[in-house]
Amino acid sequence: MGDERILSIYKASRSIKKRENSLYNALCSIFDDSVFVAEIAQLWPELPLVANLRCGLWYSKRFHHNCYFKSTDGHTNNLSFNTSRLNLHLALLAGQKGGCIIVDSTRKGKRFPDSMSKTIPIWACVMNRAISNHKNRMRGSVSVVEGTTNNHKENTEQDLLSWDCSLHLPLWVPPAERMAIENHLEEWTKQLETSGADITPLLSILKKPLRPLWISQKSVIWLNEVPDHESWDFTPLILVSASSSNGYLQQRTASEFSWNYIPGAGDDEESWARGLSPTLFWNNAIELISSGPDQCNQKVADIVEKDRVYRAQRGHNAPQISIKSLKSFGNIDNSHSEEILLDLKSTDTRSGENLSRDDSKVCWLGSSNIAVCSTQLAVNAFDVDSILNCDQEAFSACLKDQEACMHLPIVNSKFDRFSLLRNLPSAVSFANSQLEKGKKLLVCCNTGEDISICVCLAILTSLFTVEGCFDDGKSFRETCITKLEMRQRLIYICKFAVNARPSRGNLKQVFSFLNRESNSCVS
Incomplete structure (x- = not known):
């Protein structure tokens, strides 16, 4: 009798919990938080609104662009600067527009997700330091041009001295964690500088150093004292945490229906x-x-x-x-x-x-004759001669030669840790057969952001020289690939496919494949 009573209480509590976390509650919470996001966006209408994938994408009807900063890179004892998520397009966008507004949220009862508290501040600081180092090297290597005035040289030196390279963290990050981050800044800056990422365009576009600012629903803003973003001596990254941090399951009313508020419902x-x-x-x-x-x-x-x-x-x-x-x-x-x-x-x-303007692009990877996109765009094949479909679902491509289409149903590493590794030999072999005929190859997967990116990484590393020239894999057979070299190739791909989000599990499989192939060639 007692066990049955306990079971009935458990079922009742589970039923209440399921109702509180219902789909309707989630959508109402997102809609309610979007009003706050819209209000902040109106304070600086000239600044582009950017969604931090994926949670942030739910909180506005219209975003100018996306970015990808993971909270795990800012977790305590797991702090890192990830070169596979450089977000160089965000720095360029901020430089062109004078700043940007980044939207994200969290379910954990905090005012800000770790992506905003630490990951983005770390990224901004490392970017600033790399830019400053690059400018210093340029100043040291370039001789004084005849006719250059002393006044011009003094202005250049003053710009370098005023370039803020310090770490800007919110007040709630404890001193010990701040110190841990500062101890790694030089190491992370060297990682960026040796990664092969081209930050040269930032030197002319980014006039002021990047600096984060934080706004949540608890922030107090006097509307008659909102500063013009151009008046700041830095390029603002306005980090907007969309959800309320103290309203979990708070009952609210919209129209004739009541609902329970869920912070970070888009996660x-x-x-x-x-x-x-x-x-x-x-x-x-x-x-x-x-x-x-x-x-x-x-x-x-x-x-x-x-x-x-x-x-x-x-x-x-x-x-x-x-x-x-x-x-x-x-x-x-x-x-x-x-x-x-x-x-x-x-x-x-x-x-x-359903694709945003940025997701809808077919990305050509330099002059490699290789493009990457989502499966939806690949169905209506445009200016390509062959297609490598890495989605689970097959489709009939509009190609003259149907044999120029290969389907490899690859699943994410979360479901199969070796699915990509098993299929990479076939993928590279097919790509080689098409590229050596001078054909244009399109690689696609469900999103065009993970599996297809990793397949392109394996193809470019296996079949192309460091300079990006197709050589049928001759240079690859003569050497072993290091993680740094693979990271440099990935950064090259991300330069064109700015929404690339390869998972760690899939990248590990690519590295295993490349080392296995190169070792077999050497032996």
């Missing part, structure tokens, strides 16, 4: 969004919010299915979305989104219509 979208993307949400936001908690799930299902059918009718990649119970995943925290999880191995929620 971990696979666990709650049911296939809904940020663009689909904002295209149907009023309808979804006004549908109420009882009808919201069905409305989302109808919207997602309608979008899938729309894409399928136009020949786009549009697999059926399946939903699994979290119980089948073992010991997973299933407190979110009514115990459902999207089957990521067969799910594609980023249609051509």
Whole structure:
């Protein structure tokens, strides 16, 4: 009798918790927080609004660009400057526009995610130091041009002296952690300088050093005293944490429906969004919010299915979305989104219509005759002769030679730790056969940001010289690839594919493949 009572109490508490963390609550919370983001954006309308992927992408209908700073790079005892996520395009954008506003959020009850508290400040400081070092080297190596005035030289030296290279952290970062970060700054700056990243364009575009500022819903802003961003002696990175830090499960009311507020509701979208993307949400936001908690799930299902059918009718990649119970995943925290999880191995929620302007680009990797993009764009093959499809779903490409299309169903390292490694020999062999005929190769995957990037990394490293010339792998067979060399190739790719987000697990598989291949060639 006692056990049954305990079980019934547990079921009741689980039912309440599921209802509190429902899809409707998440969407209402995002919509409510977006009002705050819009208000901050209006304070500096000239500055571009940038979403920190992926959570930040939910909090506004219109973003000018995306960036990718991971909170894990700013976690205590895991501090790092990651050269595979350099975000050079963000520094260029900030330099061109005089600054930018970056949006993100967190569920953990903190005012700011670690990506804003530490990762971005570290990045800004390292960038400033690298730029300053580069300017100093240029000043030391260039002889004084005849006719150069002393006044001009004094101004140049003054610019270098005023270039702020100090670390700017928020007040809540403890002194011990600040000291730990400062101890690594020189090391991280050298990593950036030896990575092969081209920061030369920043020298002319970035007139003032980068510096972060922090704004949350607790910040007090006097509207009649908002400074003009051009009046600052730095290039501002205004970090906006969209959610309230003390409103977890606080009951609120919208229209005739009440709902529970969830801070950072846009985080971990696979666990709650049911296939809904940020663009689909904002295209149907009023309808979804006004549908109420009882009808919201069905409305989302109808919207997602309608979008899938729309894409399928136009020949786009549009697999059926399946939903699994979290119980089948073992010991997973299933407190979110009514115990459902999207089957990521067969799910594609980023249609051509749902892509942002930056995601919709087909990225040509320099003069290599190789392009990378998402599967949706690859379906309607344009100016290419061959396609390497790394998505799980096959499609019929519009190519003259159907044999010039290879399908390798590669899954993410989270689901199969060796899927990419098993398929890389076939991928490189196919790429070699196409490139040696002078064909243009398109490599695609679900998002165009991870698996396809890693495949391109393996192809460029295996078949191209350091200078970027195709040589059928001759130079690769004569040497062993180090992590630094692979990192330099990845940075080269990210120069063109600015939204590249290769996962650590997939990069490890690429490195294993390259070392195995080079060792076999040497032996």
